[in-house]
Amino acid sequence: HVMGEGSINLFINGDKVARVYGEWYHIDIAAPGTYEVVATLNSNELSDYCIRGTPISAREKITVSR
Numbered sequence: 001h002v003m004g005e006g007s008i009n010l011f012i013n014g015d016k017v018a019r020v021y022g023e024w025y026h027i028d029i030a031a032p033g034t035y036e037v038v039a040t041l042n043s044n045e046l047s048d049y050c051i052r053g054t055p056i057s058a059r060e061k062i063t064v065s066r
Helices: none
Strands: 006-012 015-020 033-043 057-064
Touching: none
Parallel strands: none
Antiparallel strands: 006 015, 006 033, 033 057
């Protein structure tokens, strides 16, 4: 384990879609609908980074319309 190194696991509607190493990631969603996007912060050994035992993550719902 190297402190401060790792990646973000990106999930859409519960399905893992990417492991992100850079500052940004383009989500390619073509179909209209509502999607739940979750990002989790992970170490370079792929374990969760946590604060007081709680994994560091963010959750957002996005709506795509045509």
